[in-house]
Each structure stands twice: as C-alpha cells, then as structure tokens.
Amino acid sequence: MTDRKEWPLWEIFIRGQHGLNHRHVGSLHAPDAEMAIRNARDVYTRRKEGVSIWVVKSSDIAASSPSEKGPMFDPAESKVYRHPTFFDIPDEVGHM
Amino acid sequence: MYAQMVKSEGKTDRAEMSPEERAFQDRIDANEKIEPKDWMPDGYRKTLIRQIGQHAHSEIVGQLPEGNWITRAPTLERKQILLAKVQDEAGHGLYLYCAAETLGVSRDELFEKLHSGAMKYSSIFNYPTLTWADMGAVGWLVDGAAIMNQVPLQRTSYGPYARAMVRICKEESFHQRQGYAVMMRMAFGTPEQKEMAQDALNRFWYPSLMMFGPSDKDSVHSAQSMAWRIKMNTNDELRQKFVDETVPQAEYLGLTVPDETLKWNEERGHYDFAEPDWEEFFEVLKGNGPCNDERLAARRKAWDDGEWFREGLSAYADKAAARRAASDLAAE
C-alpha cells in the first residue's frame, strides 16, 4: 500500500424545506469541498431531507471544551426571569 | 447481531473502579449521553470501536449478497428499489464509520482491519443469495433482525452512535417492507414461485437467528456492555422477540418455518423454538462459511481497484488549492 493521505473529514449541515436553520446532520470524507457537497447530497438527502447544503472541514471547527461545561452554561440556570413564564399576568388582561 | 461477538473490557465492580470510572458510570446510569471529547475509560472506547466498526463493516459487506441481484432483478421497478436499498446500506456504513472515527480511529484503519480479517462483520452475509426470492428473505428476515437490535440502540450511551442509529432506523423499515413485498409476490404466485419463497425461508431462517449472537449463557461480554449501555438487550431476549414477530408473518405468507419444534407456549406467552446450530455459527465466524472468501475478496478488490481514483481526486484537490493560493497571492 502506498502512503497516500486520507481524504479529510467534513461536517455536513442541511437546511430542510421549511425554512429552518441549517442543521448538523453528520460528517463524511471527501477530497475537497466540491466533492463533499456532492457526497453529502448522496449520503444525507436521498429522501428530500434538504434544499441547501453547507460543508465545513472538521478541523476548522472550534468547540467549547467539555471540562468548562459548568462555568460556561450554569450561569443561565439562575436567570429564570429570561423566560416569559416568570411573569404572572392576570387572566383579565387576555392572551399575552 | 450486526455486531455479534464484541469483546468487552472493563470493570463492572464499583469497588474496583477509579473515581473517574465511577463518575463515568454514574453519568451512564443517569442516562446522560457520552460525547467524543468527554473522559471515558479506555475499555469503553476500545469496545465501542470494535462494536461500531463491526456494525459498519456489516453494512458495507451486506451490500454484496443483494448487489448480486441488481442486474438480474425481474423488473425495472424491482431493480430501482433494490438499488435504492443497497445504496442506503452504503450510507449506513458511512454513518457508522464516522461515529467510530470520533473515538480516535480512522476509517482507513478500520478498512484495513476488515480486509486483513482482523475485524469481523455479521455471519449472515457469508451465505449465498441463490434465487430472487432470497431478496425477499433478506429484506424481511435479515433487515427485520437488524431492526430488532438497532431500535433499542437509538438510546445507547454514546452520542454519535445513538445519532447514527436514529438515521439508520428511519431507513430500515423501507428495507424490511420491500423484502416482505417480494415474499408476498412469490408466495402468492405460481407453485414454482411459492416453492422458491419456501426454499429461501428454509435457508435464511437459522442464519437469521444466529444474527443475535450466541445464547446468553455463552455470551461472556454482555454484562459489561449492558452496564455501559452499548448493548441494550440480551441476545436471547432479542432472538425471542424476533421469532414472536416473524412467525405470524410467515403464516400470512402460507410458508412453513423450518422448525418442527416451533410451538406457541401459552404459559410463557412466547413461541418455543429450536436453537440454530452454534457449531456452524462459530465456523462461519472463523471464516469457514460458504461465502467468506468471496465476500472478503470482493471488498479487497473494490478497495484496491479504487486506489487510483482516490489518489487522483486527492491530487486534483491539492492542485486546485495551490492554484487558489497562487491567485490569492497575485491579487494582493
């Protein structure tokens, strides 16, 4: 076997028919972005799952670290007033 | 199943666990998902690579017995359906290789291990597909058995594996139904067609039962894998469930399950049935099944014949990138 390099990994994002955001659906290997889009069509949209595809090289993604999960996300826990249900509005006011 | 005998390494005894291992087990017990960058015991990682790898290999090798009939399908419509089904299986293999890769193994490494025989795939794909009715039996029984195992795995502890399973399960029901539709056509057709359907059932019944792996009493690695939630049910549980669901479907077709001991057990609320020949199962796993050599040879050939193509696309991508870099430089 020759010491050829492996095709890089790409993360695939697809927007469905109903105008929602592109959503991460999985990943695949391809030599370049163009082929990644073609392969993504075959692998992830065989049943009309999407109308638009984004591909991003996996190595270009920066992620939050799992060990910082606490400091990153726990502060939101105490801020219940950010939710509409925090406020009691009398029934007489009607739907709000 | 698609992963039939996965060796599992780890500790089930809490007292023996390190504090990290205990915290990890607690997360699993609380039904939390484990994600790629989270800390995990080495045994969990290794066992998962083995299991997901075996599962992926089975999807890929599993294309071969059906691929055998694509050019000989009886109608254009049947050909299109079979082609779509086999294409789905290629996708299943890809989803699973990607899930395995999040654990620190590369897809090419996994391929190499498949091709060298260091990693296994499901025993079921080492049986030949001799007639068109086999396309019915494979979809109905083999995909049926796979579904039985894959549906609970959607809740497995490892996030990427669970997500791959969700995608796969969405597609599997088409596979089983198209197979059963082929069986209906054959079983309700001419006497010769019905005979072919019966023959297919005869040949695929026991190999399908083997898909769930050895009996619980001989299944040494189950306990650890179940504690880690990478195996959700015991082999015997799933096998029983499969028999209970499949027997009435065979009856509807007017076909006879090739087991004289098969009988509804009122007390248990389940069918009693004969175990497959485990001797045969272990022989097939060892590489001595009817088609082991043929399947591996086909995989190796596909890999070797594709090498120039993979390299060509890589070379093209490098060249295009260099050209882009040069024109960016010129524009500055």
Ligand SMILES: [Fe+2]
């Ligand atoms: Fe599959």
Ligand SMILES: [Fe+2]
């Ligand atoms: Fe399938």
